[in-house]
Amino acid sequence: DTEVTQTPKHLVMGMTNKKSLKCEQHMGHRAMYWYKQKAKKPPELMFVYSYEKLSINESVPSRFSPECPNSSLLNLHLHALQPEDSALYLCASSHPGAGGLTNEKLFFGSGTQLSVL
Amino acid sequence: GDSVTQMEGPVTLSEEAFLTINCTYTATGYPSLFWYVQYPGEGLQLLLKATKADDKGSNKGFEATYRKETTSFHLEKGSVQVSDSAVYFCALTDLFGNEKLTFGTGTRLTIIP
Numbered sequence: 001d002t003e004v005t006q007t008p009k010h011l012v013m014g015m016t017n018k019k020s021l022k023c024e025q026h027m028g029h030r031a032m033y034w035y036k037q038k039a040k041k042p043p044e045l046m047f048v049y050s051y052e053k054l055s056i057n058e059s060v061p062s063r064f065s066p067e068c069p070n071s072s073l074l075n076l077h078l079h080a081l082q083p084e085d086s087a088l089y090l091c092a093s094s095h096p097g098a099g100g101l102t103n104e105k106l107f108f109g110s111g112t113q114l115s116v117l
Numbered sequence: 118g119d120s121v122t123q124m125e126g127p128v129t130l131s132e133e134a135f136l137t138i139n140c141t142y143t144a145t146g147y148p149s150l151f152w153y154v155q156y157p158g159e160g161l162q163l164l165l166k167a168t169k170a171d172d173k174g175s176n177k178g179f180e181a182t183y184r185k186e187t188t189s190f191h192l193e194k195g196s197v198q199v200s201d202s203a204v205y206f207c208a209l210t211d212l213f214g215n216e217k218l219t220f221g222t223g224t225r226l227t228i229i230p
Contacts, residue, residue: 004160042206042220043161056217090160106218108153108160 006091006109014117015081021112023074023091031096032074033106034066037088049074050096081116088113119144121207123221130197130228138192138224140181140207148209150174150183150190151218155204164192164205199228 004025013019023032031050035043048056049068063085065077074091092106124139142148149168153161165174170185179194190207207221 006160040223040225042223045217048217092160105163105166106161108162110158110160 004091004093004107004109006089006112008112009110010113010115012115012117013078013081015083017081018077018079020078021076021089021091021114023076023093023109024072025093025107026072027093027107028071029093029095029107030071031094032068033092033094034064034074034076035090035092035108037090037111039087043090047076078114081114083116086114086116119148119209119211119219121209121219121221123205123207123224126204126223127225127227130226132199132228132230133196134228136192136194136197136201136226138205138207138226140190140192140221142188142190142207142209144188144209144211146211148211150181151208151210152179152181152190152192153206153208153220155206155223157203161206197226197228199230202226202228 007022033048034046036046037043045058046060047066052068063080067075088111090111091109094106120143122141151166152164154164155161164179165176165181167174167183170183173180173182179192181190181192183190204223204225206223208218210218
């Protein structure tokens with residue numbers, strides 16, 4: 001199994017809603033990532049979990065709350081989002097960097113296309 | 118900080134044409150270099166990578182050579198197909214292991230029959 005599965009594929013939410021994005025992988029990867037991609041732009045890193053601990057938070061607003069309940073699952077909890085948060089949210093996984101040799105391949109899911117009204 | 122510069126798109130070519138997408142980088146360490154491809158409606162897939170100077174990555178007829186002297190990693194393919202239409206991202210990670218990919222802005226490629 002070399003897939004990263006993201007659900008839902010599409011999500012429309014109002015600014016007062018609370019919703020969650022889910023990501024799952026069964027490749028034994030211990031690093032998992034959330035990226036945000038606006039239309040016609042490259043992905044921007046939001047969060048990195050390494051061995052189920054948050055290792056990188058790229059100064060993301062607190063209305064985005066990540067969670068890594070176990071080594072296979074990664075969630076992104078959304079609350080009080082703004083219309084400008086509408087984007088494709090991509091999850092990825094990899095083997096974590098070790099001893100500085102971070103050249104491992106990232107496996108990406110197909111993303112959740114989020115629209116905030 | 119680290120950065121990646123890609124040629125502006127979109128690029129439109131006829132089937133069987135030769136493809137070059139330019140990529141140059143700036144990095145303080147000794148980066149690993151990647152090309153990722155994103156087909157419509159999908160996430161990114163690793164196309165090829167190179168981890169040290171003069172390495173050549175290759176996959177599906179695509180090639181790129183890590184050129185330290187010119188800080189470049191240009192993507193080439195000798196004969197493109199309609200199925201190669203996608204957005205191509207050049208990216209790097211530095212040797213010091215912050216688990217962070219730095220992407221270029223992407224180049225949209227359209228191949229017409």
